[in-house]
Amino acid sequence: MIKQFVTLVLLLSVTFSAHTQTNTGEKQVIEVHTLKDFKTYVSQDNVHVKLSPGNYQIDDAEKIRFIEITSNNSYYDLSGARFMVDTKLFSRPDLVKSDDGNSMYCAIEISGNHVTLEGLYIETYGNTPGRQSKNKMFNIVGEHVTLKDVEVRTSGSNPWGYGYLYGLGGGDVRKMNGIRVGYPAKNVKLLGCQVHMRAMGHAIFLQGAENTLIENCQVDGLLRTTDAMLAETSGYGFDKKFYAAKGNYIEGTIVAQDGKILPGEIISLSEDGIRMYPEYKGHKTKNTTIKNCTVTQMRRGICTGLSSSGDTIIDCVVRDCVATGYNIGNGDTVINSSADAKYGEAFCIPYTNAKNAKVEMTILDSRNGLANTLLAKINGTGHDVVIKTADPKFILETMAIKLSVWEGYGNFNENAKMHATNIKLDNQTETEVITFKGTENAKIKSVGKVRKATDEENKINEGNRTKR
DSSP states (O other), rough: HHHHHHHHHHHHHHHHHHHHHEOOOOOOOOESSSOOOHHHTTTOSSSSEEEOOOOOEOOSSBBBBEEEEEOOEEEETTTEEEEEEEGGGGGGGGOOOOOOOOOOOEEEOOOOOSSSESSSSEESSSOOOOOSSSSSEEEOOOOOOOSSSOOEEOOOOTTOOOGGGTTTSSSSOOOOEEEEETTTOOOOOEOOOOEESSSSOSSSESSSSSSOOOEEEEEEEEEEHHHHTTTTTSSSSHHHTBBSSSSSEETTTHHHHHBOOOTTTEEEEOOOEEEESSSEEEEOOOOOOSSSSSOOOOOOSEOOTSSSSEEEEEEEEEESSSEEEEETTTEHHHEEEEOOOOSEEEEEEEOTTBBBEEEEEEOOOOOOOOSEEEEEEEEEESSSEEEEEEEEEOTTTEEEESSOOOSOOOOOOOTTOOOOOOEEEEEEEOOOOOOOTTEEEEEEEEESEEOOHHHHHHHHHHHHGGGO
């Protein structure tokens, strides 16, 4: 009887213990108070680590990925912690390179699986330019990684203040990007994150990642007029005699054919807010969902058009972007989203090979803008587009919706046959719709006037193909 009673007690004890562990997530919270102690856990599986609130300086590193989180099934609570990263680290040639074939420098890399990092504020300080343009704050390459309520503030690109006028295609600018999600990343979630771009670069971008969710995130950058640039009496632009790296159209900004920077234009000092790349080393970017996000004052706001698969944008808001609010591509779905057209078109479906996009776009107040009369552009085949606004006064009478056009962002293949075929457009605004040569079988319902482009307008449009 006693033996049976002891056995029963032991069984109950084990059952109670297992129940207690399940309810607590099977992880005891480990509290650490220094960055050194925190780093001891970034490679340990199945830990729940809480770093004490406070300021932590990152001014030394051993590798080009300054902090590497390689653990699995781990949770890192950094609420109230502030990481200050010295930009000098991004120019250190002595740091150990990574073995993944990518030479990028970054402040924090998460390569483990089923990892959550929450609550961190991280920013760079100093103005030392990096050794490359691939510098970034976060690099996420693990599976089932969640970045939650993280705030990023970038600085340290060079030369600062000229944006993409000098920084495209391996130009002079050394960038400082925000958050990268790249192959082999799958099922990554960015939840409630903020990225404040005070450097040239992308805020959030994807390369070869699959099934990414970006939700409740905010991105903001800075704009600058070319008038302010031309008023300089010293500096990088002044030394270049205010000639940009190329002529004609540069990512939403018009310069002279010989590259001379013109007055009356506006630039973004950064690149894109949320942007897909088509692939990374043969691995395609697929199935991204962007929900309830806000982007302001960037080059392009939300750019899914370059992804390899149809992506979904839901309940998003884009304001004051220069090249376009939304760049939409093949098979994309945009639901209940909005943008203004102050400095560039509210949205575009620019690619001639894009098919079957579905767009529901509300136009926000587009008054008091600069250097833009294009409300939206639509190219490609089989799209279903609804355009509306809460107030007709939000849209200037000089603006137009255009089909089959080179104008605005995109269309970098000069040999492409410009067209917009089998388009269904429901224009619930008073904005004029203009169909250019190449528009066929369009079903257009419009409050505003619908007309074909004149011969002169078609001639100008054709001339724009060589001015990208």
